[in-house]
Amino acid sequence: xxxxxxxxxxxxxxxxxxxxxxxxxxxxxxxxxxxxxxxxxxxxxxxxxxxxxxxxxxxxxxxxxxxxxxxxxxxxxxxxxxxxxxxxxxxxxxxxxxxxxxxxxxxxxxxxxxxxxxxxxxxxxxxxxxxxxxxxxxxxxxxxxxxxxxxxxxxxxxxxxxxxxxxxxxxxxxxxxxxxxxxxxxxxxxxxxxxxxxxxxxxxxxxxxxxxxxxxxxxxxxxxxxxxxxxxxxxxxxxxxxxxxxxxxxxxxxxxxxxxxxxxxxxxxxxxxxxxxxxxxxxxxxxxxxxxxxxxxxxxxxxxxxxxxxxxxxxxxxxxxxxxxxxxxxxxxxxxx
Amino acid sequence: xxxxxxxxxxxxxxxxxxxxxxxxxxxxxxxxxxxxxxxxxxxxxxxxxxxxxxxxxxxxxxxxxxxxxxxxxxxxxxxxxxxxxxxxxxxxxxxxxxxxxxxxxxxxxxxxxxxxxxxxxxxxxxxxxxxxxxxxxxxxxxxxxxxxxxxxxxxxxxxxxxxxxxxxxxxxxxxxxxxxxxxxxxxxxxxxxxxxxxxxxxxxxxxxxxxxxxxxxxxxxxxxxxxxxxxxxxxxxxxxxxxxxxxxxxxxxxxxxxxxxxxxxxxxxxxxxxxxxxxxxxxxxxxxxxxxxxxxxxxxxxxxxxxxxxxxxxxxxxxxxxxxxxxxxxxxxxxxx
DNA sequence: ATGCAAATTGACAGCGCTGTCAATTGTGTC
DNA sequence: GACACAATTGACAGCGCTGTCAATTTGCAT
Numbered sequence: 170x171x172x173x174x175x176x177x178x179x180x181x182x183x184x185x186x187x188x189x190x191x192x193x194x195x196x197x198x199x200x201x202x203x204x205x206x207x208x209x210x211x212x213x214x215x216x217x218x219x220x221x222x223x224x225x226x227x228x229x230x231x232x233x234x235x236x237x238x239x240x241x242x243x244x245x246x247x248x249x250x251x252x253x254x255x256x257x258x259x260x261x262x263x264x265x266x267x268x269x270x271x272x273x274x275x276x277x278x279x280x281x282x283x284x285x286x287x288x289x290x291x292x293x294x295x296x297x298x299x300x301x302x303x304x305x306x307x308x309x310x311x312x313x314x315x316x317x318x319x320x321x322x323x324x325x326x327x328x329x330x331x332x333x334x335x336x337x338x339x340x341x342x343x344x345x346x347x348x349x350x351x352x353x354x355x356x357x358x359x360x361x362x363x364x365x366x367x368x369x370x371x372x373x374x375x376x377x378x379x380x381x382x383x384x385x386x387x388x389x390x391x392x393x394x395x396x397x398x399x400x401x402x403x404x405x406x407x408x409x410x411x412x413x414x415x416x417x418x419x420x421x422x423x424x425x426x427x428x429x430x431x432x433x434x435x436x437x438x439x440x441x442x443x444x445x446x447x448x449x450x451x452x453x454x455x456x457x458x459x460x461x462x463x464x465x466x467x468x469x470x471x472x473x474x475x476x477x478x479x480x481x482x483x484x485x486x487x488x489x490x491x492x493x494x495x496x497x498x499x500x501x502x503x504x505x506x
Numbered sequence: 507x508x509x510x511x512x513x514x515x516x517x518x519x520x521x522x523x524x525x526x527x528x529x530x531x532x533x534x535x536x537x538x539x540x541x542x543x544x545x546x547x548x549x550x551x552x553x554x555x556x557x558x559x560x561x562x563x564x565x566x567x568x569x570x571x572x573x574x575x576x577x578x579x580x581x582x583x584x585x586x587x588x589x590x591x592x593x594x595x596x597x598x599x600x601x602x603x604x605x606x607x608x609x610x611x612x613x614x615x616x617x618x619x620x621x622x623x624x625x626x627x628x629x630x631x632x633x634x635x636x637x638x639x640x641x642x643x644x645x646x647x648x649x650x651x652x653x654x655x656x657x658x659x660x661x662x663x664x665x666x667x668x669x670x671x672x673x674x675x676x677x678x679x680x681x682x683x684x685x686x687x688x689x690x691x692x693x694x695x696x697x698x699x700x701x702x703x704x705x706x707x708x709x710x711x712x713x714x715x716x717x718x719x720x721x722x723x724x725x726x727x728x729x730x731x732x733x734x735x736x737x738x739x740x741x742x743x744x745x746x747x748x749x750x751x752x753x754x755x756x757x758x759x760x761x762x763x764x765x766x767x768x769x770x771x772x773x774x775x776x777x778x779x780x781x782x783x784x785x786x787x788x789x790x791x792x793x794x795x796x797x798x799x800x801x802x803x804x805x806x807x808x809x810x811x812x813x814x815x816x817x818x819x820x821x822x823x824x825x826x827x828x829x830x831x832x833x834x835x836x837x838x839x840x841x842x843x
Numbered sequence: 844a845t846g847c848a849a850a851t852t853g854a855c856a857g858c859g860c861t862g863t864c865a866a867t868t869g870t871g872t873c
Numbered sequence: 874g875a876c877a878c879a880a881t882t883g884a885c886a887g888c889g890c891t892g893t894c895a896a897t898t899t900g901c902a903t
Contacts, residue, residue, distance in 0.1 A: 173889060184853045189891060197851060199899095216623045220560035221889035224858050229557065248585045255604070264625065266601060267592070286553045288601065395791050424791045431793040451788055454732050454761045456768040510859060521883045526861060534881060536869095558859035561888050 172213045181209035192217055219264070223289075231264045232477065233290035234470075235281075237299050238269035244421075245449045246466055247296060250319060253470025254294050261478050266290070270299065278304050285312060292316060292477045294470070295329075298362045317477035317487060319469055322363035328480070328487035329473040334364060334446075337462045337494040338371025338416070339378075341444055344460075344496060345414045346379050349505035350442060354387040354412035356401040356422050362393075368418040368446060387412055391422045398425020399432075406433050413505055414442035420452045420461055421445075427455060427501065438503035448497055457500035465492055509550045518546035529554055556601070560626075568601045569814065570627035571807075572618075574636050575606035581758075582786045583803055584633060587656060590807025591631050598815050603627070607636065615641050622649060629653060629814045631807070632666075635699045654814035654824060656806055659700035665817070665824035666810040671701060671783075674799045674831040675708025675753070676715075678781055681797075681833060682751045683716050686842035687779060691724040691749035693738040693759050699730075705755045705783060724749055728759045735762020736769075743770050750778065750842055757782035757789045760796055764838065775840035785834055794837035802829055 174192070178185040183206060190198045191206040198206075209215075223229050234254050236247050251267060258265040268284055270277070284290075293316040299305060300321035309316050318329035345353050355372040358365035369388070376383055389404050391397035398417055402425060405412055417423035423445030427437055435441045437457055445452060448463035469492055476487035511529070515522040520543060527535050528543040535543075546552075560566050571591050573584050588604060595602040605621055607614070621627075630653040636642060637658035646653050655666035682690050692709040695702035706725070713720055726741050728734035735754055739762060742749055754760035760782030764774055772778045774794055782789060785800040806829055813824035 171889090174891095175889080185889090186853060186855095186891075187851090190852090193891085199851065202851080218561070218889055219625070220557045220566065221858095222891075223557035224555070224561050224860085224888090225890040225892080227858075227891090245582060245585070248582070251604070252606075255606070262624075264603060266603060267588070269589075269592070287599075288556070395787070421791075428791065428793050450732070451791065454758075454765065454788065455792070456765050508859090511861095512859080522859090523861075523883060523885095524881085527882090530861085536881065539881080555859055558888095559861075561858090561890085562860040562862080564861090564888075 171218070172215050174215070174217065177206065177209045177213055177215050180213060181206045228291050229264075229289045230262070231266060231288060231290045232258050232292050232294060232474065232481075233266050233268050233284065233288060234294040234296065235268050235270050235284075235299055236296045237272045239271050239273050245451070246447060249449075249466035250296055250470035250473075253467040253472070254474040257471045257474035257478060261482065263291070263478065263481070272299055272302060277302070278308050281305055281308055282312075285314060290314065292481045294474055294477060295319065295321070297321075297364060298359070300327075300329075301363060315477060315480045315487075317473045317480075319473045320363060322366075324489050328476045328489055330469045330476070330490045330492055332464060332469070332492045332494050334367035334494075335371040335374065337464075338368040338418075338446065339375040340371075340494075340496060341446070341462050342372050342375035342416055343379075344498070345416065345442060345444065345502065346375065348414075348442065348502060350414040351379075351381060351505075352384075352387065352410060352412045353414045353416060354389070354405050356389050356391045356398060356405075356415060356417040356426060358391060358393045358418040358422070360390060364393075364446075365390075365418055372416055391418065391425075393419050393421060395421045395425045395428070398422030399429045400425075402426040402429035403433075406430075406435070412441070414502070415444075417443070417445045419445055420447045420449045420459060423459055423461065423501075424451060424455055427459070437501050439506070442502040442505075444502050452497070453499070455501070460499045460502040461497050463495045463497045465494075468492065508555070509552045511552070511554065514543065514546045514550055514552050517550060518543045565628050566601075566626045567599070568603060568625060568627045569595050569629050569631060569811065569818075570603050570605050570621065570625060571631045571633065572605050572607050572621075572636055573633045574609045576608050576610050582788070583784060586786075586803035587633055587807035587810075590804040590809070591811040594808045594811035594815060598819065600628070600815065600818070609636055609639060614639070615645050618642055618645055619649075622651060627651065629818045631811055631814060632656065632658070634658075634701060635696070637664075637666075638700060652814060652817045652824075654810045654817075656810045657700060659703075661826050665813045665826055667806045667813070667827045667829055669801060669806070669829045669831050671704035671831075672708040672711065674801075675705040675755075675783065676712040677708075677831075677833060678783070678799050679709050679712035679753055680715075681835070682753065682779060682781065682839065683712065685751075685779065685839060687751040688716075688718060688842075689721075689724065689747060689749045690718075690751045690753060691726065691742050693726050693728045693735060693742075693752060693754040693763060695728060695730045695755040695759070697727060701730075701783075702755055709753055728755065728762075730756050730758060732758045732762045732765070735759030736766045737762075739763040739766035740770075743767075743772070751839070752778065752780050754780070754782045757784045757786045757796060757798055760798065760838075761788060761792055764792060764796070774838050776843070779839040779842075781839050789834070790836070792838070797836045797839040798834050800832045800834045802831075805829065 178188045295318040300318040357369045389401040391401045445461040452459040479485045480487045515525045632655040637655040694706045726738040728738045782798040789796040816822045817824045
C-alpha cells in the first residue's frame with residue numbers, strides 16, 4: 170500500500186503534524202527533528218498525495234498558463250514560453266496546466282471564471298495579448314488569484330517579465346538605416362496589442378531620429394500571421410515608390426513578406442531587405458536566413474513563472490523583471506546598393 | 507462560501523450520495539431524481555471540488571501527455587497534438603498535463619515512476635518516439651496505468667491512433683516518379699523510430715515497384731531536425747550523380763534540404779524537387795511552398811485521447827484508430843525537364 | 844534553582860467527496 | 874394480494890492531509 174504521512178511520522182517518532190511541517194518547509198521545527206523526518210521520508214520514498222494536501226490545505230499547487238487561441242494556433246512562441254513555465258513549476262513541485270481562452274466573445278470573463286472554479290489554480294501566468302484585457306485583470310484581482318504576466322503593457326503594478334521592445338525595434342531599424350536604407354516600411358501587428366505598439370513606436374522613433382518624415386503609406390497593419398504578412402507586402406509592393414527594406418513586427422509576418430517578395434520576383438536581400446522580431450526557429454530555416462530581434466521566450470516564461478511562484482510560496486511579492494534582447498544579423502538584410 | 511454537494515442534496519431533497527451518483531453519471535438513479543438533482547446543480551452553479559473527488563474516489567481526472575524532449579524542442583507537431591488532446595480532455599472534464607520525459611539516460615523508467623507517483627494520472631497519452639520504448643510500456647502495464655499512443659510501431663495490442671505512413675510515403679514517391687524523376691533520394695529520420703522505418707519502407711517500395719534498383723548512396727540518415735536535413739543534402743549534392751528529387755522524412759528536414767539547395771545555387775523545383783512529410787505550418791511558408799504529406803496531427807491527438815478516455819470512463823476498451831493522409835501538392839516539386 | 848517567554852511539538856477535528864452496504868421502494872408473477 | 878426480486882436511495886465511515894489551538898520543552902535572566 171501507499172506510504173502515508175502517518176507512516177513517516179511513526180518511523181521518525183514524531184506526530185503527523187510535524188511531518189507535515191517538514192513537508193511544507195514551515196518554520197518552528199528544530200533542526201534535528203527536521204533532519205530525522207527528512208531522512209524517514211527519503212528512506213520510505215514518501216510521496217505526498219496532492220489531492221489530500223489540496224483538500225485539507227485549500228490550495229491546489231496548480232499554476233495555469235492562459236493563452237489566447239484566436240490568433241495563435243500552435244505557435245512556437247507560446248510553446249517556448251510553456252516550456253519555461255513548466256520548468257519553473259517543476260522546480261517548486263507545482264503542477265502546470267495550459268488553457269486556451271479565446272478573447273473574442275463577450276462571455277470571456279465567464280469562461281475565465283469557469284476555469285478558476287473548475288480547477289482552482291493557485292496562480293496564473295498570462296501571455297500576450299490577454300495580459301492586457303482589463304475585465305480579466307479586474308476579475309482576477311476580485312477573486313484574489315495571483316498572476317504574473319509575460320510582456321504586459323503595464324509594467325507598473327504587474328509582476329512578471331518584459332523586454333524593452335521599443336528599444337529593440339528602434340535598434341533593428343537603426344541597423345537598416347546604417348545599411349543605407351531610407352524608405353523603410355513597417356508591417357505592424359494587431360493595433361491594440363502591446364507588442365504592436367512598442368514595435369511601431371520603436372520604428373517611428375528611429376525614423377524620426379534619422380530625420381525621416383514618416384510616410385504613412387509605409388506602415389501597414391497586419392495581424393501577426395504569415396498570411397497577413399503576405400497581404401501587407403503585396404500592398405507595399407504596389408506602391409509607386411517601393412520600400413527598400415521592410416521591418417515586420419514578428420517573424421511570421423516577415424516570412425510572409427519574404428514569400429510575397431519571391432512571388433513578385435524581388436530578390437532578398439538584393440532588391441529588398443527584410444527583418445522580423447522574435448527569432449522563432451522558422452527564422453533561421455528561411456532562405457535567406459532572417460535577420461531578427463531575438464526574444465528569449467523560453468527564459469521569459471520561466472522568469473515570469475518564478476515571480477508568480479515567489480508569491481504563491483509566500484516568499485515575497487514578485488517583481489517585473491526585464492529581459493535583454495539581441496539582434497540576430499543574418500542574411501535577409503544588406504547594404505542598400 | 508462555496509456550494510458543496512451537500513447543499514445541492516438539500517435543495518434537491520435527496521441524500522448527498524444520490525447527488526454524487528448523478529454527478530458521476532452512474533446507473534441506478536431514476537430519471538425523475540436525476541433531473542431534479544441536475545436542475546439543482548444547475549441552479550446553484552455547483553462545481554465539484556476535484557481534490558475531494560480525487561481523494562475520496564482514488565482517481566485524479568488527470569491525463570498526462572508525455573513527450574520526448576531530447577530531439578523535440580518546442581516542435582509544432584507536438585503543439586498540435588497537445589491541442590487535440592486538450593480538446594478531448596475538456597470534453598469529458600478531465601484535466602491534462604504535459605510532461606517532457608527525456609528518453610536518454612538509464613533512469614528513464616525511474617523518472618516515469620516519479621511522474622506517476624507524484625501526479626497519479628488516470629491515464630497517459632504517449633507521443634512518438636516514446637510510444638515504442640519497451641521498458642516504459644512494461645512499467646505502465648505493471649502499474650496498470652491505461653495509455654493510448656499516437657503512431658506507435660505496434661498497432662496490435664495498443665489503443666490510440668495511427669496513419670498508414672508507409673502507404674503515404676509510397677504515394678508521395680510515386681508522385682515524384684510520375685513527374686519523371688528516377689534518381690530520387692531519401693533523407694530518413696532516426697533509424698529506430700517507427701516514422702523513419704515506415705517512410706523509408708514506403709520509399710523503397712515505390713522505387714522497387716518502378717523497377718528502380720535502390721542506390722544505397724541515395725538514402726541518407728538524418729535526425730528529423732532542420733540541421734540534419736542541411737547536412738544530409740550537402741552529402742547528396744556531393745554525389746557524382748546528383749539526385750533530381752529528394753523525399754525527406756519530415757518537413758523540418760525538407761526545409762533543410764531546400765536551404766542547402768539554395769546554398770549550392772540549385773533552384774527548387776527546376777533543378778531539384780523536394781518534398782516532405784507532416785505538413786507543419788512551416789511547409790506553406792517556405793518559398794517555394796513545400797509539397798508534403800498532410801498528417802492531421804491535431805485530430806490525431808484528439809482521437810488518441812478519446813480512445814484513452816473511453817477506457818478511463820469505463821465505456822469500453824478503446825481501439826487503434828486509423829487516420830487518413832493526403833498529399834499537399836505545392837510548388838517544391840515539378841516535372842523533370 | 845526559579846520563573847517566564849519563546850520555541851517546539853502534538854491532539855484532534857474536518858476539508859468535500861465516494862465506497863460499502865443496508866434500507867427502502869417499485870415491478871412482475873401467480 | 875402476497876411474494877420474490879430488482880431498482881433505487883440513504884447512512885456512515887473514512888480517503889490523507891493541514892488548520893487550530895493547547896501542551897510541552899527549551900533558553901535565558903534572575
